[in-house]
Amino acid sequence: MSRKIIRLIFIIALCITVSSWPNAHADPPPSREYVIKAVFLYNFAKFVEWPAEAFPNRRAPLTLCILGKDPFGLALDSIKGKKVRGRKLVIQHLARIEDLEQCHILFISASEEIRLPQILSTIRGMSILTVSDMKRFVQHGGIINLVTIETKVRFEINVGVAHLAGLEISSKLLKLAKIVEDDKKRK
Amino acid sequence: MKMIHLDQKKYAQVTASIGLGLAKAMIGILIGSSLITICWAGNLEAAQKLPTDLTELSLEELMNIEITSVSKKAQKLSDAAAAVFVITQEDIRRSGVTSIPEALRMVPGLQVARIDANKWAITSRGFNGRLANKLLVLIDGRSVYSPLYSGVFWEAQHTLLEDVDRIEVIRGPGATLWGANAVNGVINIMTKQAKETQGGMVATGTGTEERGFGSVRYGAKLADDTYYRAYAKYFNRDNGVDASGKEMADDWEVVSGGFRIDSQTSDNNSLTLQGDIYDGHAGGTYKFASLLAPFSQTFDDDTDISGANILARWKHDFSQSSDMALQLYYDRTEHNEALVEEDRDTFDTDFQHRFALSNQQEIIWGLGYRLTCDDINNSFNTSLEPDSRDDHLFSAFVQDNITLVKNRLRLTLGSKFEHNDYTGFEIQPNGRLLWTPDERHSVWASVSRAVRTPSRIEHDGHYNYEVIAPFTPDNPTPMPALVTLAGDRDFDSEELIAYELGYHVQATSRLYVDIATFYNVYDNIRTVEPGTPFLEISPTSAHIVQPTVADNKMDGETYGVELMVDWRALDWWRLQGAYTYLQMQLHTDEDSGDIYTLNLEGLSPHHQLSLRSSMDLPKELELDMWVRYVDNLPYQNVGSYFNLDLRLGWKPHKNLELSIVGQNLLDNHHPELLKSEGEMSLSSEVERSVYVKITCWF
Numbered sequence: 033m034s035r036k037i038i039r040l041i042f043i044i045a046l047c048i049t050v051s052s053w054p055n056a057h058a059d060p061p062p063s064r065e066y067v068i069k070a071v072f073l074y075n076f077a078k079f080v081e082w083p084a085e086a087f088p089n090r091r092a093p094l095t096l097c098i099l100g101k102d103p104f105g106l107a108l109d110s111i112k113g114k115k116v117r118g119r120k121l122v123i124q125h126l127a128r129i130e131d132l133e134q135c136h137i138l139f140i141s142a143s144e145e146i147r148l149p150q151i152l153s154t155i156r157g158m159s160i161l162t163v164s165d166m167k168r169f170v171q172h173g174g175i176i177n178l179v180t181i182e183t184k185v186r187f188e189i190n191v192g193v194a195h196l197a198g199l200e201i202s203s204k205l206l207k208l209a210k211i212v213e214d215d216k217k218r219k
Numbered sequence: 220m221k222m223i224h225l226d227q228k229k230y231a232q233v234t235a236s237i238g239l240g241l242a243k244a245m246i247g248i249l250i251g252s253s254l255i256t257i258c259w260a261g262n263l264e265a266a267q268k269l270p271t272d273l274t275e276l277s278l279e280e281l282m283n284i285e286i287t288s289v290s291k292k293a294q295k296l297s298d299a300a301a302a303v304f305v306i307t308q309e310d311i312r313r314s315g316v317t318s319i320p321e322a323l324r325m326v327p328g329l330q331v332a333r334i335d336a337n338k339w340a341i342t343s344r345g346f347n348g349r350l351a352n353k354l355l356v357l358i359d360g361r362s363v364y365s366p367l368y369s370g371v372f373w374e375a376q377h378t379l380l381e382d383v384d385r386i387e388v389i390r391g392p393g394a395t396l397w398g399a400n401a402v403n404g405v406i407n408i409m410t411k412q413a414k415e416t417q418g419g420m421v422a423t424g425t426g427t428e429e430r431g432f433g434s435v436r437y438g439a440k441l442a443d444d445t446y447y448r449a450y451a452k453y454f455n456r457d458n459g460v461d462a463s464g465k466e467m468a469d470d471w472e473v474v475s476g477g478f479r480i481d482s483q484t485s486d487n488n489s490l491t492l493q494g495d496i497y498d499g500h501a502g503g504t505y506k507f508a509s510l511l512a513p514f515s516q517t518f519d520d521d522t523d524i525s526g527a528n529i530l531a532r533w534k535h536d537f538s539q540s541s542d543m544a545l546q547l548y549y550d551r552t553e554h555n556e557a558l559v560e561e562d563r564d565t566f567d568t569d570f571q572h573r574f575a576l577s578n579q580q581e582i583i584w585g586l587g588y589r590l591t592c593d594d595i596n597n598s599f600n601t602s603l604e605p606d607s608r609d610d611h612l613f614s615a616f617v618q619d620n621i622t623l624v625k626n627r628l629r630l631t632l633g634s635k636f637e638h639n640d641y642t643g644f645e646i647q648p649n650g651r652l653l654w655t656p657d658e659r660h661s662v663w664a665s666v667s668r669a670v671r672t673p674s675r676i677e678h679d680g681h682y683n684y685e686v687i688a689p690f691t692p693d694n695p696t697p698m699p700a701l702v703t704l705a706g707d708r709d710f711d712s713e714e715l716i717a718y719e720l721g722y723h724v725q726a727t728s729r730l731y732v733d734i735a736t737f738y739n740v741y742d743n744i745r746t747v748e749p750g751t752p753f754l755e756i757s758p759t760s761a762h763i764v765q766p767t768v769a770d771n772k773m774d775g776e777t778y779g780v781e782l783m784v785d786w787r788a789l790d791w792w793r794l795q796g797a798y799t800y801l802q803m804q805l806h807t808d809e810d811s812g813d814i815y816t817l818n819l820e821g822l823s824p825h826h827q828l829s830l831r832s833s834m835d836l837p838k839e840l841e842l843d844m845w846v847r848y849v850d851n852l853p854y855q856n857v858g859s860y861f862n863l864d865l866r867l868g869w870k871p872h873k874n875l876e877l878s879i880v881g882q883n884l885l886d887n888h889h890p891e892l893l894k895s896e897g898e899m900s901l902s903s904e905v906e907r908s909v910y911v912k913i914t915c916w917f
Binding site: 071079101102104105106108109110111112114185204205208 | 273274276278279281282283284539658725728729787790
């Protein structure tokens with residue numbers, strides 16, 4: 033008899049609730065650190081404004097380029113394809129700095145530390161948001177650096193370089209950042 | 220006396236089934252009313268946000284997340300200097316499995332053979348059988364390894380699969396941290412924190428072999444930083460069939476429930492309290508030896524299984540490099556099977572402390588004590604002397620992680636020291652070396668010693684194994700010959716020295732490969748030695764007794780390779796493959812009279828292959844396929860088999876998932892392992908089956 037009760041319950045019914053369902057990806061697990069840093073990249077994209085010339089049209093995607101050894105791996109899956117102010121976030125892995133034209137955000141991996149001066153001089157004048165997590169990135173002319181302070185992620189912003197690149201950084205981002213100046217003052 | 224015994228059993232069964240019936244009705248009503256409330260209630264308030272969708276967090280919240288857990292150092296898979304495989308919740312969900320043993324089939328190095336509809340023989344690296352004894356299994360730190368026969372009664376483990384966060388399988392002598400009996404591996408089943416299972420979930424389904432199943436779970440916040448969840452689960456599984464397709468009596472029905480409370484009492488203190496309870500029965504067909512012609516009796520019987528456990532765990536962080544954990548649990552199991560009735564109480568306490576000795580050295584050490592008390596009801600065929608026993612187990616371990624070259628070379632030296640009531644002191648040292656040339660690859664090597672301590676039955680047991688009819692080739696005398704199997708107080712621990720080597724690489728952001736190889740040298744493996752036959756006149760007519768005694772007169776070598784590949788071929792298509800190769804070479808000592816145990820070589824397949832494909836199709840559809848190949852078992856003439864499981868899942872709405880799963884589709888029915896010597900329950904074959912399932916969150 034109890035078996036009949038169980039069978040009766042097997043009705044297909046629609047639940048009309050609203051709540052989020054977690055996207056569980058894990059395998060082999062990208063490190064927790066880069067899962068979180070990837071989401072920071074997505075947030076930077078949300079709170080920075082590029083000049084109109086940076087995009088061919090209103091529907092063109094926002095391109096995040098990774099230069100050097102990719103520390104994110106599968107962590108980028110959580111932000112790939114997300115919409116940022118109406119534009120889709122696409123991800124490109126760059127082998128060489130010559131391919132930079134299409135990039136709006138350039139994440140420079142710590143593996144490129146020695147080549148940093150070359151990279152930054154190549155992109156001078158372009159509207160590219162440079163982000164990294166290598167030591168003293170902003171002091172050397174990068175725009176946003178992700179730093180780890182006591183197990184939590186913080187970021188430093190070099191506003192001067194951002195202005196030179198024609199980028200507008202939202203106050204939402206500025207008030208949470210540590211504002212840093214260049215090592216050498218630029219004219 | 221025998222008659223009274225049976226009546227008592229029947230009485231117990233009747234009351235148990237009334238209880239079971241009531242419980243079933245209650246679960247049914249609970250599930251039914253939940254579904255009705257959810258489905259007709261219209262828009263309900265959104266449940267608490269689950270923390271895993273980080274892109275929904277604000278910048279402030281994001282900046283508050285810790286990237287390394289301040290408590291025990293969370294090591295990435297690439298840091299592991301051992302053959303590790305992790306089964307994630309996603310793997311469990313997409314494979315369509317309905318029990319933990321079935322999920323274990325995707326792990327390289329494990330052999331999972333279904334004996335009947337509720338019994339499995341699971342082992343790592345050889346020596347399989349229902350009474351496989353070289354694998355340690357833990358659920359949230361609680362051991363489910365039975366000291367009665369040194370193995371796991373898989374039919375008594377009922378974790379709610381949706382609550383499983385991951386299952387870590389470590390093949391090879393479990394690191395010092397787990398101790399004795401983790402000879403060929405450790406399976407660590409970990410459930411999610413209460414914080415991760417908030418809100419409600421109802422899942423229910425039915426099918427051809429899965430007659431019916433349902434589970435309900437609800438989690439909520441109790442206070443700031445304190446979360447709980449509670450669940451109830453019911454399932455009823457159909458019988459298997461024999462080789463001719465006739466239904467057998469191995470159906471299985473269990474009701475279970477439990478809870479978990481997690482509390483972050485302060486920045487560096489966390490407390491967990493959890494418990495479970497279950498009650499059910501698992502059927503089987505048994506063949507007993509009998510002194511009267513035709514000298515064996517075959518009958519169907521239900522094994523009553525029930526149990527409860529409660530566990531508390533306290534973790535305290537001193538600093539980023541130093542923490543401690545204290546765990547206590549109580550576990551009770553009642554296992555009443557045709558051959559032996561066992562009631563067991565276990566009390567266990569465990570302490571661990573980790574600290575940095577210097578910049579290059581990290582020490583983890585710990586102490587443990589376990590008291591296990593049993594009460595056995597002896598029967599004519601199986602008896603233990605004494606029939607009740609309290610065993611104390613004292614253990615200590617120490618492990619030193621030495622960084623020889625920063626981020627490149629790490630040496631781990633450790634040992635576990637135990638004192639048990641069967642063999643006294645046991646020492647299990649272990650050395651591992653991990654070389655990480657860069658973040659992507661790792662090479663590791665290890666040498667370890669491990670022991671498998673004697674079980675209750677091997678020391679205290681007496682078992683009527685079989686009766687050989689008179690005037691037959693094996694027994695030309697005019698009287699029946701009763702072959703008995705007896706334990707021996709001098710039965711020693713089985714020993715293993717394992718040499719392992721492995722390599723893993725994150726080849727590209729989409730491809731991960733892991734290879735592990737091993738060479739195991741065993742000594743003192745259990746054999747059964749014949750003694751001098753003698754005449755006996757009671758309890759029935761005169762018969763010969765051929766006694767056999769447990770001894771340790773076998774040694775051997777096993778070696779193999781285990782390969783795992785995880786490839787995200789396309790954004791929406793993931794492939795996971797596992798291949799296992801195993802060779803066993805066993806030899807009995809010169810003075811051994813055992814001719815059966817060598818057959819263990821022929822009970823493990825040489826090759827096994829598992830290939831899983833997961834496709835995320837448009838319109839929220841998921842198509843998952845799982846192909847398995849298992850080589851033949853030469854000793855039992857169990858043929859090799861290919862099999863296929865298919866799952867189609869559909870998420871029409873964020874909180875609703877429907878799925879239809881077909882299992883073992885390539886064959887009407889096939890055998891995986893037959894009854895071995897020493898086992899009394901007959902095997903059945905695994906049938907092709909289909910089931911449908913609905914899961915709803917609210």
